[in-house]
Amino acid sequence: MNELKTAIIDIGSNTIRLVLYQYDKEEGLREIGNIKTVARLRTYLQPSGEMSDEGIQVLTETLLTFKAMLDDFEVTDVKAAATAAIRQATNRAKIITLMKEQTGIHIELLSEEEEAYYGFVAVAHSIGTKSAVTIDIGGGSTEITLFENKELQKSYSFPFGTVSLKQRFVKGEIMNSSEKKELIAFVKEQFKSLPWMQDIGLPIIAIGGSARNIAQIHQQKHAYPIASVHGYEMTKENLDELSMFLDNLSFNELKQLDGLSVDRADIIAPALEVFNVLMEVVDSKLFQITKKGLREGIIIQRILQTDKSAFDKYNVFEGNAKRLARQYGRTEKEVDYLTHLTDQLYRECCNLGYLQHHPKDMQLLAKAAKVFNIGEYIELSSASQHTFYLIANQSIDGLNHKERVKLALLASYKNKDYYQRFAAPFTEWMSREEYRKIRDFGALLKFVYALNVTKRKIVRTIKMLTKEDYVQLNIYVKHNAAAEKYQANRHKKHLERALKIPIKINFIEEGLNNYDN
Secondary structure, three states: OOEEEEEEEEEOOOEEEEEEEEEEOOOEEEEEEEEEEEOOHHHHEOOOOOEOHHHHHHHHHHHHHHHHHHHHHOOOOEEEEEOHHHHOOOOHHHHHHHHHHHHOOOEEEOOHHHHHHHHHHHHHOOOOOOOEEEEEEOOOOEEEEEEEOOEEEEEEEEOOOHHHHHHHHOOOOOOOHHHHHHHHHHHHHHHOOOHHHOOOOOOEEEEOHHHHHHHHHHHHHOOOOOOOOOOOEEOHHHHHHHHHHHHOOOHHHHHOOOOOOHHHOOOHHHHHHHHHHHHHHHOOOOEEEOOOOHHHHHHHHHHHHHOOOOOOOOOHHHHHHHHHHHHOOOOHHHHHHHHHHHHHHHHHHHHOOOOOOOHHHHHHHHHHHHHOOHHHHOOHHHHHHHHHHHHHOOOOOOOOHHHHHHHHHHHOOOOHHHHHHHHHHHHHHOOHHHHHHHHHHHHHHHHHHHOOOOOOOOEEEEEEEEOOOOEEEEEEEOOOOHHHHHHHHHHHHHHHHHHOOOEEEEEEEOOOOEEEO
8 A cells, every 4th residue: 555545533432533644655654634522422321321312413413524524625535433432332233323324424333352452553553662551541441452572462441431430430520539549449450350461560551632631731740841742751650749739629720731631621530540550550660652542553454454564563763764754855765875874984983992882872873864964854054953853842653752852962963062952951861971972973973964965875985994193084985075075074073072082084986096185
């Protein structure tokens, strides 16, 4: 599959959402539209188990509105997927038939296993974590999966969610302390019924709107310096602190809270306690958030059925890095070439003892080489600023936020002053050694980038020779390299500072006489 323009209608227990996607083999999967309606279908389930006529009418009107929007976007490839609210309704067959007759939209009712599986697929292809427990808490159900080395091991769907928990345990608009204790005891008993996730110590990866809102509240509360929640990480202590903070807010204060959607003001506390209990039962030290979930899982699985190479869950960042670079005007050949030159120079520096060889350092440099200076696509004179902002402030699959900031600092390196300015809000995120290493690696990447300033890929080989009081850098080229010679000499001072030794550059045009610089 090379191209696809499609829409997913996700009919959940709390919200009904229409999301439009565009997939291109070169550009990857992009979200191009997102419309949400807070329907709370779970509240229309009657004691008999049937969904009331009022609930069916809410669903009908929502789907008709979405159908009109699909016409506006000229999208005809549509998949409507329903989860717990419709699944738990005893008149679900009637509802699906009515929706087809009245709106023309066929609803596919997902089983509990399918809902859990699609969530896993989305996580595995968007988060770098190799093994984890995932949780997707909706309005009427909670899906848990366990995966190891990106392979699904176990899954389970609990018949409770934020809306149903509120209905069962909370009498007013928000929980009081006794209701909170009862809810926690109930959820803990439910989770402890699954022996395969007890005390396994793996990270928790949370899917869905409640998880995103919790991350947003935490970011707002701590004046977080970068954007997006995908890849955001919290600890059990962070969740406990947030729980105490929310306990002290009135319902009106919750509705005004930055980072929290108004429609989740009454259900955010139950969701947070579910996450807290899961962290305790799993004995997890890390709570990660993904913005990808059921909808993305459905589309990714569909694309993989026709093109198994479209996504690589074992190397999540690598594929996305090339797509990111291409988005800003860089070809795959250029990306591979810059990575190759970076690897050469790094190994030469290590061979002579100017840098200490480490596989993780090589991986970090290779990642940064793929996106170095992509901000020049916007404006050459301010490429460094644009590069840092673009990388630091957008979701990048396969990276957590600390990794993203390190990548942004490396890929945007211009000089020591700019580096200090960009790094200032993040000095607590890294040790002094990491701070210096990223700065020095940035200088190395800047020098490598200078060796391809004309985009001709004329440098074949880089060799370093130790002289008495300097390093001779032999650059073997296949054509005249006047522009590369100029840029390399301009930027060698950064490399000299990083390696702590003077450098003399010798460009060697193969087959001709050598000339010194």
